[in-house]
Amino acid sequence: MTTQTLPEKKSGTNLQPVEGLLKLAPYRQGKSTISGVDRPLKLSSNESMAGPSPKARLAVADLASTGAHLYPDGSQSGLRTAIGKVFELDADRIVCGNGSDELIQLLMRAYLSPGDEVVLSQYSFGMAFVHATSIGAITISADEPDLKPDVDEMLRHVTDKTKMVVLATPNNPVGQYLSRSELVRLRELLPEQVMLLIDSAYADYVVEDDYESGEQLVDSHPNTVMTRTFSKLYGLAALRVGWMYARPEVIDAVQRIRTPFNVNAAALAAAEAAVGDTEFTRFVRDENNSERERLHAELEAIGIEFIPSFANFYLLRFADNGKTAEAAGAFLEKNGIIPRPVNAGGPENCLRITVGLPADNDRVITTLAHFMEATPA
DSSP, rough: OOOOOOOOOTTTTTOSSHHHHHHHHOOOOOOBBBBTTTSEEEEESOOOOSSOOOOHHHHHHHHHHHHTTSSOOOTOOHHHHHHHHHHHHOGGEEEESSHHHHHHHHHHHHOOTTOOOOEEESOOOHHHHHHHHHOEEEEEOOOTSSSSHHHHHHHHHHHHHEEEEEEESTTTOOOOOOBHHHHHHHHHSSSSSEEEEETTTTTGGGOOOTTTHHHHHHHHSEEEEEEEEEETTOOOOGGEEEEOOOHHHHHHHHHHHHTOOOSOHHHHHHHHHHHHHHHHHHHHHHHHHHHHHHHHHHHHTTHHHOOSSSSSSEEEEOOOSSOOHHHHHHHHTTTTTTTEEEETTTTTEEEEEEEEOHHHHHHHHHHHHHHSSSOOO
């Protein structure tokens, strides 16, 4: 019988996280409470003010009463088939996740190694930077000089070490998108071996003719992936469900590391019902876009710069005349409304605000009008 000798313990040594991880700021979700206010108007997280489809609500209620004791469908076949039908896509080239966030993480785990370079357009989803860094990849941010993804800026940072390029279109916190022609130009000028990840979380709100959410590019070019979410237009943020569309070989790689029940049964049922309720989703989209344009007109009329948006949020920029974004945010909170201050690295002196219901938007307009009328301290 042999006795195993364990390595000698060394005092003062400890394991260290992946290089670069401790330089990341932890993700901070939108503020949801105001001290002393029972029910503040939360407009800080780009959530759907309309909520989910009535059909999705019924699906969750039915699941809770008849199927909560059963494991979810690990193949996700019902939801994938429903998505494929609505968007006219091959369901076998779709995989669903715990939000598109998880799918971005799985894709990076499948294709990135320590030392690989990832070029991310400046206003890409913050967690994409986190996931790439956690793998040991080197993240490089490409500026968005016109507050939207810039093809030449992204290409300028591509080297022979680049493994992936990531962009959100529309982007966040601005709400601008990259035109179809520019998106195609980016893909065609990237080396074929570089993965292009198109984060289309807000695609459901865009109706412009020159917009491309990514499906067609996935079909026509290798190493291209599109992610979408049910957290925004579909109002299912609490259930955490998203989906990815990619070539079969990419889907195969992701499926090999996906946990078998990564999307819970309530999320699968709700999302399947929601995506099929196209009449409701059209109503939510049109109502959002109409209200966003009304906000644009009325807020600019009171002297606040409204940066054009194609999502369910908008960015306000305050001129340097004593009316700062910080002061405006404090004034809104004093009146029970929670906006989202733009974090460091975003456009300066800006607030991001979710498009709410008409009455919510009336409150924002009235409150900001009072703010603009007030004498600076």
